[in-house]
Amino acid sequence: MSSSSDNRGSVAAATDPIASSPVYPLGSRVNERGRLEVGGCDVVRLVAEHGTPAYIYAEQDMRERAAEYLRAFSERSSDFEVIFASKAFPCTAAYRLFEREGLSVDVASGGELHMALAAGFDPGRIHLHGNNKTRRELEYAFDNGVGHLVLDSFDEIELADRLLDRPQRVLIRITPGIEASTHSYIQTGQEDSKFGFGLADGLAEQAVERVRASKHLELVGLHAHIGSQIYELEPYTKAIEVLADFTSALELEPELINVGGGLGIAYMDGDEPPSVDDYVDVKVRGIERVFYPVPRIAIEPGRSLVGNAGVTAYRVGTVKEIPGVRTYVAVDGGMSDNLRPMLYGARYEALIADRAAELPDTEATIAGKHCESGDVLIEDAEIAAPRVGDVLVTPATGAYGHAMANNYNGVPRPPVIFCDGGEARVVVRRESWDDLLARDA
């Protein structure tokens, strides 16, 4: 697969608006009944059985995207590591899937670490992140022999060294001073950041000195993640050059360079993110050009492995037309299952899954069911004329949807359903109202 949109390949692609869209999971289509099909499953039938809202994933999509990263690397480099940034989709079944596909995993908390271990990840393939790892999280990681610790602060260097009684491979997280053009909340490479050690202010150099002076920390490399949902490739090249200048100034010979994740995905039909191939090419060529000897090259994709693999299915509960103003279509979820529109102003498409081939002829604002005026999933979406009881789907919700789900207004979190070859399995069950009482002391 050279780009996600090339892979649709079926005869139907020319006429099927879903099969030809880069936004839906690979292999999605409009089926013979005119309904949306994901992973071979009729979404309307699926939710008749499992209810709404529901996160529905095409397993094959995630496998193919993992394979695409591995293939892009193996064509260019013999020493690389593709690390699933599990914050995008922390779900045991997803950890298991990517473990089987041969990826490593990045965990950003003790909880994510717990899930990765439960899914059977070899601890040696786990990279532990976080700007404020607790003592308990570090102890849990060390007890389980986590392969790499990505150091984020001086306090952490001191604490980790104190807790260890054996060597631990570590990377230092550098903020390279690169501002990627994405929403400021998901920029992480600029100097003014809560993450990592800056270069211009000399903190990165001091971090290297502290690690060198430590008893147990074995510095094997550097890490830099400049942000998320990035469409330009140039900032990665710049970040790599900055890391190379830093290593040569300090006479470091890193065994591993981790250049983070960040590849953007298509949220809207016209979006054209760079291909995985081009993204990997920029990273491999960038590192080979400025590092000698060439270190192992690691990347940490999250969104681009899972974002387009998932859709969220809702039931339309009310259609409210305010004459001369707008039409509100209210669904049975919203900011408790997808925070991104409220957090970053993220844009999505919507589709009436029952009439998936129908041309959109209605402009409507898709609102959630929560007690906030800001609980709007999509402003001015183009959809087929909506009716109460329709199944409304928002595609490209596979990343940071389930991950950020919450119980605002006492709304139980949706199930996660994996579909493959027409078979569906619930991998995370729906929360119940009783679950909302489960932690009461």
Ligand SMILES: Cc1ncc(COP(=O)(O)O)c(C=O)c1O
């Ligand atoms: C350190 C780190 N690595 C990887 C990622 C994954 O980024 P993305 O989902 O954009 O690929 C993130 C996301 O915020 C991150 O903070």
